[in-house]
Amino acid sequence: MRTIYTIVLLVLSNTFMTLAWYGHLKFKDMKWSQNLPLIGIILISWGIALFEYILQVPANRLGFKEYGGPFSLVQLKVIQEVITLVVFMIFSFLFFKTETFKLNHLIGFVFLVLAVYFIFKK
Template sequence: MINYLQNMPVIIRTSFMLILSNMFMTFAWYGHLKNLSDKKWYIAAILSWGIALFEYLLQVPANRIGYTELTLSQLKILQEVITLSVFIPFAMVYMKQPFKLDYVWAALCLVGAVYFMFRS
C-alpha cells in the first residue's frame, strides 16, 4: 500500500491525505455538538484533541509532500476546497442540516480561488 501511495502524483497523494485529515478534524471540531452536548466543555475538548491528533498525523506529512510541487497558496486553497467538500456532507448527513444554496455559492467562490491560485 505504501509503495502504491508513493507512486501517485504529488497532488493526488496530498489531496487524499488532506481529505482523510479533514474528516478527522471536522469530527473533532463539530462532532461533539451532536455526541457530547450533555457533557462538560472540557470533556469535549479533551476528546476533540484526541481526534485532532490523527488529523495532524495526516495533515503535516500531506503538506510537506504537497509543498514539494505546490506553492503555499496552492496548498491553502486545496485545503479550503477539501474542507468545504468534507463539511457539506458532514453537515447534511451526520448533523442532519438541510441543504442550503449558500453551499453552491461558496463552492463557486472556491472555484474562482482555485483558478487564480493554480493559473500559470
C-alpha cells in the same frame, strides 16, 4: 503521485478535523457522553485532532514545492480550504439532518472553484 497522496491525506486530515471541531455537537445524542463536563469533551476533541495533525503535516510536506511537491504554499492552502468546506458540507448533511443546501451555498462553491482556478493560473 505526490499530488494524489497530498490530496488524499488532506481529505483524511480534514475529516478528522471536522469530527474534532463539530462531532462533539452530536454527543448529546449519545448516552455515554451526556454527563461529560466540557473539559472531557475538549480532551476527546484533542484526541481526534491528533489524527488530523498526523495526516496534515505529511500532506503539506509531500505537497510543498520546496520539499519536492507540486504545490506552492498558496496553492496548498487553497486546496485545503476547498477540501475543508466539501468535507464539512458532507458531514453536516449526514449528521445534522436539519441543515439544507441552498442556492447561496451553491454560488459560494462556484466562487471557490473560481478561486482555485485563479490561484493555479500561471
